[in-house]
Amino acid sequence: MKDLTLRYGTNPNQSPARVYMQDGSDLPITVLGGSPGYINLLDALNAWQLVRELKQVIGQPAAASFKHVSPSGAAVAVPLTDILKKIYFVDDMELSPLATAYARARGVDRMSSFGDFIALSDTVDVPTAKLISREVSDGVIAPAYEPEALEILKKKKQGKYAVVQIDPAYEPQLTETRQVFGVSMEQRRNDRIVTREDFANIVTKKKDLPESAVRDMFIAWITLKFTQSNSVCYVTDGQTIGVGAGQQSRVHCARLAGSKADLWRLRQHPSVLALPFKEGVKRPDRDNAIDQFLQPDVTDEEKKNWVNVFTEIPKQLTAEERRAWLDGLTDVTLGSDAFFPFRDSIDRAAKSGVKYVLQPGGSNRDEDVIAACDEYGMTMVFSGLRFFHH
Template sequence: MRALISVSDKTGIVELAKELVGLGVEIISTGGTYNKLKEEGVPAIEISELTGFPECLDGRVKTLHPIVHAGLLAMRSKPEHMKQLEDLNIETIDIVIVNLYPFKATILKDGVTRDEAVENIDIGGPTMLRSAAKNYQDVAVVVDPRDYDVVLSQLKENKEVSLETKFYLMQKVFMHTSNYDTMIADYLKKQRNDTEFPETLTMTFEKVQDMRYGENPHQAAAFYREIGKFKGSLADAVQLNGKELSFNNINDTNGALELLKEYTEPTVVACKHGNPCGVGSADTIMEAWTKAYEADKTSIFGGIVVINREVTLELAEAMKQIFLEVIVAPGYEPAALEVLQTKKNVRVLQLADISVPQAATAYDLKKVNGGLIVQTIDSKLLPDDESEVKVVTANVPSKEQMEDMMFAWKMVKFVKSNGIALAKNKQSVGIGPGQVNRVWATEQAIAHAAELIGEDATKGAVLASDAFFPFSDCVEAAHKAGITAIIQPGGSVRDQDSIDKCNEYGIAMVFTGMRHFKH
C-alpha cells in the first residue's frame, strides 16, 4: 500500500505519516512536506524519484505526471487497467493526503498583491484530489486533517478504509475543490470590478455554527459566513455574553444593524421580528435610548437593541431593567459590561466597526422554490440627482420638519412593505409595517402611536412612506392625526390628488423620487 502526502497545512502530518509507516504503508511526498518528513525521520520517497522527472518552474510542476495520475485513476477491478500499469511499470497509489495552497489566507492578508494571490492558486493539488476522488472505490483521499483519525483507525482495525468512508471522503474533496475554485473566481471578479450578474452564479460560505433550530423548532438551521473581510457585519462581531445566537436573532439583528448604519449621530435602534419598533437619535446615547425605549415600551420586550456609541454604565443599568434578546454596540465601559453580564441569557455583542456600510455591489439573495432571485442591496437613501428630491406643496417644510422627515425616511427604508413610519423630534412615534394596503399601514402607525405614547403623539409629527400614495386617503388620515409633513417617493398617476389634499390641509410634502420596497 502506498500513500502520497503533499500538504500546505502540516497539522498532525508527521504523526500520521509515522503511523502509516508503522502499518507498512510506503510514503511518497513532495517539496516542503517531503523535507518536513525527512527532518522528523519519516522514510519517504521524493516525487521526482518516483516520476523520474525533476520538479521545475519553482515547484509549479511536480505531480502533474502520468505515473502519479495513472497510479491514482487505475481501477483495480478492471484487468485491462492493471495490465496497462504492469506494462508501463507503474504502481498504484492507494491513499492521497493533500491540502491546498493557502489561497484564502493569502487574499485575507493586508496589502496582498494580485501576483501574490495568483501564485497561491494550487494546480497540482486539486488535480490529484480530483483524480483520487474519482476513483474513490480504490483510493482513500483525505483533504481535511480532522479525518486523519478515521482513516487510521480503520486501517488498524480492518487493514483498509471502508467503501462508505471513501465515498464520504470523495464528497468532501469535491466540496473542498468547489469552494477553492469559487474563492478564486470571486477574488478575480472583485479584482476586475465586475458588477455584472454572471450567467452561472456560484457562491461559497463557511459554516460558523449549527443552530438548535431555524425559524421554528421543527426546522434545521446553520449560520454561514462569507469568505473575506466584512467590517460592520454581524459575522465580524465578538460575543461577550449569553447563549448562542439563534436563526431569528441573526436575521433580526442584521436588519437592525443595517438601519443603524443610516444614522451618524448617537442613535439606538430597537427591532422586533425584522421591523424597527423604536428608534431614537439625540446628543447623547442615553437620550437616544430613552427616545427609542419610550417609543414602544411594549414591543421592545424580548427585542434586539443596537447602538452606535459605547455603552455607558447608566445605559447598561437602564437596559438591564427589561428583557432583551440581543444587544450590539461598538464598545462597553467595563462597569457597563459587568452589569449586562449579570443577565446570563442576554446576548451581548461587540462590533467595533458597527457603522461601516455594506459594499453597494453586495448581493441580496432570496431563495424561491426551484431558484434564487438576486439583486444588489438597497444601498442608497436618496437619488444621486438631488434635484429629484423636491417640495411639491405650497407649504414648505421647516428645517426641523426636514430633519424629522429624513430621520423617518431612513427608518421606513427598513420597515416591511407596505410601510409607514412616523417621527417627531428624532424619535419614532408610530410604525405600520407589512400591511396589504397603504392606508391600513398609516392607520396602524397612528393608532399605535396613540396607544403606546399618547393621544398627542402624532400632533406635529412627520410621516414617511416607503412607496407612493395611490390615493389621497393617507393624507386624510395624516391630517386627522395632526401630522404636519409627509415624505414619500411620488410617482403615482394620482399624485396630484395627494398634493391637492396636502395643500388643502396645510401639510408640507416632499417627493424623493426613490422608493424603498422591502418584502
C-alpha cells in the same frame, strides 16, 4: 470566527442552523455573551444598518428596538422632557446621550418592544447598559462595549442575554444573494444613502421645511429603508412615534402607525400620568394596563381585572377628551416607503398632527394627494425614491 452554530432556525423544528460568510471570510460579528438565535441575528443585522446610517447622516447617537425584522421604535439622542422620562419609565435614571436614544426607541411602543433586539450606534456605556438590564429584551448589537457595561449585560438573563459586537468598519459585498424554496435570487444591495437632496422637491403650496422636520424626515426615511414593506411611519422630536409595517394596503399602514402615534400622545395625558398603580406592579404589567385603559371599547368585565393593578378603578377618557388631547399633537412628519395611491392616508394622517409628508411620488393620483395636503396645510416632499424592504 468563520461560522456560528445556532440552536435552530426560524422555528425549533428548523435545525441544524448556522450563520457564516459565503466567501469563507471571518464573520463581522463577535458574540460576547449569551447565544443569539436565527431571528435575533436577522433583527440585529437589519437594526445595525438602521442606527449606523442614522448616526452617519444626523451625527447623533442612535438606537433602534427591533421585533420580527422591523423596528418598533427608532430615535436619536434628543433630550427628554420630564413627561417623556416618566412615560418611558426612566425618570429615576441618569441618562447618557446613547441611553436617551434607546429610552426613546424603546419607550414609544413599549408593548411591541417587549422582548426586543436592540441596536446601538455607539460604544455602549454604563447608563445604557443599566437601562437595558432592567427591560425585557433578547439581545443587543453595538460596535463596542465599555468593560463595566459589558459586565452588566453579561449578567442579564443569568448569562443568557445575547451581546453581539459588530465590526463598525465592515462593509458587505455590493451584490447580495438569498434563497427561497431552493431558488437563489441576486440583486445589488440597497446601499443608497439618504441625503438632504432627497427632500428638495416640495410639491405642495406650503414650502416651509424647518431643520427639525428635515431631521425627522431623515429618521422616517432611514427607518422605512429597514422596515418590512408596505410601511409607513410617524416621526416627531427625533424619534418614531408610530410604525406600520408589513401591511398589504398602504392606508392600513397609515392607520396602524397613526393609532400607535395616538397612543404615544395619549400616554402623556394627565389622567394617565396619575393612574393609581398599586405598589410593586411591574413595568410590563403597567404597559398592558395603560394600553387597555386607553382603548375606548373596554368592557366592564375586562375592567374587573384592573383591581390587580390599580388601587381604585380609574375613569377612562371620553371621546371628547381624547380628541381634545390628540389635537395638541402637531409638527409630525409622515413617511411612506412608496407612493400614496389615494388621498385616504393623508386624511388619516391629519388626525395625528401630521404637518410634513415624505413619499416617493409617482402615483396616477399624485395630484389628488397633493390637493389633500394643500387642504390640511401640509408640506409634502417627493423624494423620487422607493424604499421597499423584504
